Each structure stands twice: as C-alpha cells, then as structure tokens.
Amino acid sequence: MGAAAAIADDVSNGPRVARKATQQPQTTWNVVAEAGDPAAERTLVVMAHHDAAPTGAAFDQTLQRTMAKLAPGVFERVDTSLPLWWPVVAAPALSALGAATGRRGASLAGIALGALATASFADIARSPIVPGANDNLSAVAALVALAERLRAEPVPGVRVLLVSCGAEEVIQGGIYGFAERHFPQLDVERTWFLNYDTIGSPELVMIEGEGTMVMEDYHWRSFRDLIDRVAVREGLALRRGMRARSSTDAVIPSRARYPTATLVSFDRAKAMTNYHQMSDTPENLDYGTIERAVALTHALLGALAGDEAASGVPSGR
Template sequence: MLKAREIFEKLSEWPHRGCGSEDEMEAREALIAELTGEYGVDITDEGFKCPRSYLPFFWMIAIGQAAVVLLSPWAPAFMLAAGILFFLSHLLYFDWRVSPLIWWGARTVTANVSASKGAGNRLVILMAHLDSAPSSYAYRPEQVRHFKLSVYMGTFIVGLGALIPAMGTQDVTLPNWAGWIVAVLLLGQAVVASIDFWRFGYTPGANDNLTGVAAATEVASRLWKTMPPDTEVRLVVTSGEEAGMLGAQHYWRQHRDELKQRETHVLNFDTVGYGNLSYVTQSGGFTPVYYDGPLARAAAAVTKIDKRYGHVTAAKHHVGDFDSVWFARDGISSLTVAAYDDEGLMPHIHTQEDKAYHVDMAIVEDAVRFGEAVIRTLPKR
C-alpha cells in the first residue's frame, strides 16, 4: 500500500513545480511510477494546454483595461464593449467561476493524472493538485490578512475600465491626466502581483500541495486494497490549479457527462500539512460556495461518531478557492479537506517558505485516516 509519507518524501525531490515546468513533469512521472505498482489500477495521463500561472491573465486584464481607458475619448462605444468584457472576466475569475479569457495564453503542455480501480454506479474521486504556485506578494504574512480587501480594491480599479468609456458615451469626458492615473493603477496592480515571481520564481510547494497529493494517494491506495462495494475509486492529480483551478476545470468539462450520470463524490485534499485539520463547508469570492452535500454530511457524522476525529472542524475558506469549486457549483457532491492555523490562515503558502520542514506529517496522516473514514461512511443513495 502506498504511504503518504513516502510519496511526500519522493516528490519533494522536485520543488518549484510550476504548471508545465520540468520539475512538475518529472514529479508527475515519479508519481505514475509509484502508482504502477498498485494491483489492478488503470493509469491514464490526460494532457492539455494551460497558462503557466494566473499572471498572464492578470497582465491581459491590466494592459487591456489601460488601453480601454486611454483610448475611450476616441472610440467610447467600442471601448465600452471591451471594458465590460475585461471587467466581467476579472469579476468571474475572482468569484471562482468560468471566465471567458482565462485560457488565453494556454500554450504550456501539462497533464492530469488519473488512476482508477473498480466498477459500479458510484464513483469516488480523490483529488489533489501537483503544481506549485508563483511566489506572491499578496500572500506575504503582512499582506495575506488583507487579501479580500485587496481583491475588492483591485476589482474597483478594473471596473473603472468600463465606467470611464461608459461616461464617454454620455459625452462626459475626463481630463487626460485622470485616464493616465487609472492606467498606472491598473498596470501597477499587475506589477505588484508579479514582483515576487520575478524575484523568486515558483514556490517549493511542500504544504501547497505535496501534502494534498500524498494524502489523496494514500487514501486511494487504502480504498483500492479493500474496495467499497459497487464503487469505482479514482485518484485524480491535477495540474494548473495555480493558474485558476484550470486542470480541475478541464477535467470537469471533459468528464462532466459521466460525472452527472453516476453517483459521484469528489474529495479534494489541499494544504493539509500545517495547523488544524478541517473540512471546508464554505468558500467562494464575491458569492459563496456551500459544501452541504453527502460528503459534507458524512464528514460531519464522522467527527461526531468517532472520537478519533472529534478535533476535525468545519471551516470557511477566505483566501482563493479549491479544485472542488467546479464540481460544487455543478451540484456534484464534493468537499475539500484542508488545515488552518488558529487565525484561519494557511501560513507560508505561495511564498518561498512553503518548504518541507514546515510540514507536520502527523497532520497529513490524520487527513488520510479522516478522508478514508468519510468515504467509507458515505450512505448508499
């Protein structure tokens, strides 16, 4: 049986696993090599093209809206249409919904790994993302507490790219200096979002999310060893999560018909190596995402009926979102297991401090046991 600790130690040989990078590819191949030793498990490598991170999208919005603002005096109606497109793309992205322009710049070849065993009407997916994040100024300890405020302020500035040409269509013209100030603010946002990546590159990604990959892999291995009846158990390790949960979005789109036809449950593991183990009942950006389906009810039941998991609590996630969001918004039973410190944050993630020595493997192993208990507690439909 595959062990989370061994998977974590093995994959830690490839830090800085940016989407489509050589480190990510080699780590994925090492994981596949481990999975091939599992009896009766079918493994597939589902390739797709993806942006390397969310930064190309941020720059497209910033440059596009800056151009809209500066050109609106000459073509206000056309610039209004462009400004609305850029603003809606930004708004949908930060509400963690499908955004019209998010796949722009998708030239990097990467892949999701899928390993499955069993058959039946019920499909259980254990999910985690392998790619690591670009280093981010917004996740520095002194900044991450103000993450939502920065998102709201940034959205307001991007919204000016639609408001200014709208005013132009009503013959209300701002002075040139005002347009240049807005353009500088727009481009300044992109610079702030990129500066730590320019300096440091991708993060080591130990807690976010080698811990999740290790936990999901062991849970799958445990279930494969003693299969639940009438069930297919599938491990899905995604890429492109740090580009906007795009690997999971791609998987959801490619497999949606199958997922909707079967009794599907998606249990996602993300950042389970530091703090207090939790299962996430609410996330989302401008509008909330509620996790209240069978998996969430099973998780709540496990914490009540088994004293080994009485310390596991329900949590609301406030910074970003998870691969599970696409499935939850589509009405598919889904849940994310994560860990938080006493302030409800995930320390060190998206920074160069996200290294293996900050990870507590006892929490990862606790997540494994809890995840298996949740799946085995699921009632039959």
C-alpha cells in the first residue's frame, strides 16, 4: 500500500516524500524573459516548457479515435480525459489488499496491472524522444511571437514574464525552481499565470483544471471567464469546459493561489495531434492555432491593464 501512496503522491505533485528520499536533486534549465511595461504593478506570467516527450505504445491514440468514430454523440459529451494513472496506482494497492485479506482475485488483478504498467514503462524507456514540435515547441514559438508582437504593439500597464521551464515531462521539474525563485516577488493580488501546453492542433482549448488522481479546477474561475470574454470580443474561437487527467506546470501557481489558466489544443477526436509520436514534426502543426493563442494573449493584456483586471484577480480575498 505504501507503493501506491508513493506513486499517487508523486504524480499528483504532492509532498513527494519517496522521490526526495530516493533521488538526488537534478538540474534543469528555465528561460525567463521580461517584456511589456517594466514599471507596471500588474504582471502576466506566460509559461511554456521546452523539453520533448518520449514515445511508446501507451500513447497510441487509436482507441480514442475509434471511440470518437463509433459513438460521436457520447464522445462529445465527455469533457474529462480518462484517468490513466489510476490503474498504475491500483496495481500495488490491489496486491496489498489481496495479501491482507487473502482475496486471490485482488492479488491476481494487482499482479496483472503491475505487469502491464511495468511493460508500458519499459517500452517508454526504450523508445525514442519525439521531435517535439507540438509538445511543446509550439508553445515556445508562441512565447517568441508574443515578445515580437509586444515590441511592435506595446501594451502599457502590464509587465509580462515569458517563462519556458525545463523538465516538465518528469512531472513538473523546472516550474518548482521558478516558483522558489520568483513567487516571493510576485504579488498574488496583482499576478496572473497563463500556461501554453501543446497548442499546435486545430482547435484552441482552455481547460478548466487538471488532476492525475483528484481533479482540481484552476484557482480563480473569474480569470478564465475574463479570457473567454476577450476571446469572444476578438472573434477568436476558444473551447471551454474540458479537464485533463495529465499534469501541467500550471498546477503549481494554481495551488499557490495565483489566478491560473492553461491553453492547449485538440483535433476532432479531442486528441492532441501527434502527441508523444514521432510524427510530431513542424510540418504537422496547425500554425493558425498558435497565432490565435498569441492574439488572445495580446488582447488579454489589454483587458488586464484596464478595469477588467478586477474580475480576473482575487483582490481582497
């Protein structure tokens, strides 16, 4: 049962007792740039991550795309992705339960799930690293494009931090270093976080929250409502209402009580195109979606600089 608790703690960005006890701290690199109005009291932190993902059979999208074809109406109503980490945690938990109660079925189920998880992770470990165009160089490119647009079209009244974190694929690596170094200087009442993660698929999506084990909506819905209003006003298509069972760097500022939102992208099967696949190359990106993310962020800065900022920040609470 301790193994199940350790896995759940690690993948959900908990205290990570087992990781800290068994691993030496590793070094990664974050890139932080400042743009916008350097004297402004309000700050928008726009985040990405610049490491690339592994491949493996676990990331095959055939089943998801088949379900979308066979039952499109049912599939359309499901706005929360499948909890893929639950079987991994269930394997040692069922084995422990079977050993403690003498239930052979629970033990066999735990062994079967454990073998499947072990094979899956072994396959991932031996598989090549993807080119990473969608996940997540699309977001890094958006940071560069946003910096260029701010130089051409400055927005007074908001400072912008452009942050690209390393080691996101190990379940949030670099964001912890950024938090330790920068959170003490970022006033929770005057700072917002917007995370870009895999934004090169056809449809731009703002997810409401995430949770590998327990679903957590991002802090301060009013900020997400503000982004939605800006998108409507600017005529930028943006889907809402979806939640992810994977983890992103956004969970760290959200738990620190910063108003937080994440932009991702999907195709018609609600899949991130070429996600963790060797086909994740530049020619397979939807550059229009990346452009919409940048345009939305630039327009959001104008809203945050004005009176609308009050609706997107937990002032006084």
